[in-house]
Amino acid sequence: MYRVREENGRLVEHGTKGVDFSTGSLGHGLSAGAGMALHAKVYGYDYHVYVILGDGDMQEGMTWEACLTTPNKGLNKLCGIVDCNRLQVDGRTDDINRLDPLAQKLEAFNWQVKEIDGHDFYALLDVLHEFKKTRSEKTRPLMILADTIKGKGASEIEDVCKYHAVPLNDEEYGRAETECLALIDNLEKRVSIQAQGKIKVKPFVKGSANEKEQNLVEIILRNPCREYREPTATRIGYGNALARLGEYEKLFVLNADLMGACGATAFCEKYPENAEEPLRRRSMNVGVQEANMMTMGAAMAACGKIPVVNSFGVFSTGRAWEMVRQDIAYPRLNVKIIGSHTGIALGEYGVSHQAIADVGAMRILPGIVIIEPSDAIQADLLFEKVLQYDGPVYFRVGRNPTPLVYVEDNAFGVSPVKEFEIGKGYRIKKGKDITLICSGPILIEALKAASLVKESVAVIDMPTIRPVDEGLIEEAARQTGRICTIQDHYENGGLRDEVMTVITARRIPVQLDHVSLSGFAKSGSPADLYDRFGLSAGRIIEKLKLTIK
Structure with a gap:
């Protein structure tokens, strides 16, 4: 306690030592608990999940996403405990944004609700004991509303808002310690006597009777990439890989109402959430809940599985960015984030759905691998590697059918x-x-442009934006002396900046230019938008001639 929040102290601010899941931002906890409860249900683990929440958590929209999903999906081994002290950083909860009638709201969301005195440990133990005895599939998840007083036992700070998030000074600590130690000693004796035999804590065992050892490489060899003949969207290539490798039981797919759009239909139909056999229930659609989905996926990864979370790129990396940062990137969890319908190639969907800053949003987070395949074959084969890689990946795919580059007798001589x-x-x-x-x-536009000019143009396909192939960039710079990056993305934060970082760090003498977006686009056909905003083959040629001149 004397070193709370200090760099080498045991109680650092929102630390995670010894804890399977990171903490910090309000509103994430119940979604994490839902993900762990889902893991128990599908993979046959006999454990319950307990989530402690505060008044502030209950004001967060993401908490209510989890409140909706948990009973709807039968995650009845989840118990939430709300510390209802009615204080938050800026004052009293009732004055800022009142939660009551909280019990009725939760009951309307189909939760069991128990209201207790949060300082009565015996009452709490009785409720928890009853909850653990329940085994029926029809049982609803439980939310305990524990009425508490902030700073209970230390008369100077009881129910005083200014101490809500501020450590005590030495004098205050000394006075509080004197009062509380006597209470703690007395409570410890009484609780240990009364609770004896009621609650038995079993260690969390990693492993389940339902799970079997599998070798992913062997599964890949048994289920090779299909042949592609016609132009195919990269999202379909990804989806084909997901489906052919679906027998790998660590794979779990989460959707936010965009299963078909993201290419995951084949997997989800083969492994539906309502399947009779639990291990075939390896997909779930949470509806329009990108934030809840992302953190549920992170929790599944914390339990040792490989969750794949599907949405449009603008939502995966925009609306759910904080969840990616806090729950996936920071603890470096093995979550595969799919961003579909990216760039202005999305066309008529317009600015609201055109993901043009998604790579930049992911690139500023440490430790996330970023991949954007150029055709369906590459998407299919690269996703094999994504599943074998242990760590977070953002996999950027497009909506529209794309000519095949890596097929025999392709139109580009590749x-x-x-x-x-x-x-x-x-x-x-x-x-x-x-x-x-x-x-x-x-x-494709770059290859067309290269074939239409008299100049000798080299073309590099760089599907991995991070970690980028630094050696190939340096080699290209020394061979041609000029580099132009091309990406359907905003100019800042994308491939251009990754290449520029390499050139600067290695002090490579080269002329660098780029073809990318300088701002938001409009609605329109992909071809019209590419030409209007400088990404078509014709517009690339204009840039080439200026750069070479």
């Missing part, structure tokens, strides 16, 4: 690549005047 690796770029066209470095389906 030699097919049979295997792709995370962190590796591919020089698919040689040249000596300038190098185009691209990621994603816009590679």
Whole structure:
């Protein structure tokens, strides 16, 4: 206690030592508990999940997303305990944004609700004991509303708002310690006598009778990538990989009302959430709840599974950004984030759905691998590597059918690549005047442009934006002396900045230019938008000539 919030103290602010899931931002806890309860239900673990919440948590919208999902999905081994002290940082909860009638609201969301005196440990133990005895599938999850007084037992600070988030000074601590130690000693004796035999805490065992050892590499070898003949969207390539590797039981897919749009239908139909066999229930649609979905996925990863979370890129990386930061990137959990319908290639959907800053949003977070495949074959094969990689990945895919680059007899003279690796770029066209470095389906426009100019243009496909292939960038810079990056993304934060970082860090002498978006686009057909905003082959040619000149 004397070193609370100090760098090397045991009680750092929102620390995670010895805790399976990070804490900090309000509103995340119940979603994390729901994810862990889901893990128990699907994979056959005999444990209950307990989430402690505060008044502030209950004001967060994400908490109510979890309140809706938990009973609807039968996650009845989850118990929430709300510390109802009616204080928050800026004052009394009733004065700021009243929660009552909280019990009726929770009951309307189909929870069991028990209201108790939060300082009566015997009452709390009785409720928890009854909750643990319940085994019926029809049982509802439980929320305990514990009426408490902030600082109970230390008369100077009881129910005083200014101490809500502020450590005591030495004098205040001394006075509070004197009062509380006597109370603690007395309570400890009484509780240990009365609780004897009521609650038995079993250790959390990683492993379940329902699970079996599987080798992902063997599954990949048994289920090779299909043949592609026609233009296919990269989201479909991803979805095909997900479906063919679905027998790997660590895989769990979460959707936010966009299952089909993201390409996950085949997997989810084979492993539906209402399947009779528990281990076939390895998908769930939470509805329009991107934040709740992201943190439920993080909790599944904390339990050792590989969750794949699907949404449009603008929502995966925008609306749910804090959940990615706090619950996935910070603890470096093994969550695969799918961002579909990205860039202005989305066309008529308009600005609200065009993800043009998603790479930048993910790129500023430490430790997240960022991948944008250029065609369906690459998406299919690279997703194999994504599942084998232990760590968070943002997988950026597009909506529209894209011409195949890595198929025999393709229209661009590119030699097919049979295997792709995370962190590796591919020089698919040689040249000596300038190098185009691209990621994603816009590679097609770059290849068209390169074929229409008299200049000798090299083209590099860079599907991994981070970690980028630094060696290939330096090699290209020394060979042609000019580099132009091309990406369907806002100019800041995307591929251009990753390449520029490498050039600056290695002090490579090269002329650098870029083709990207300078701001928001409009609604329209993909072809019209690409031409209007400088991403079409014709507009790329204009940029090439200016750069070379």
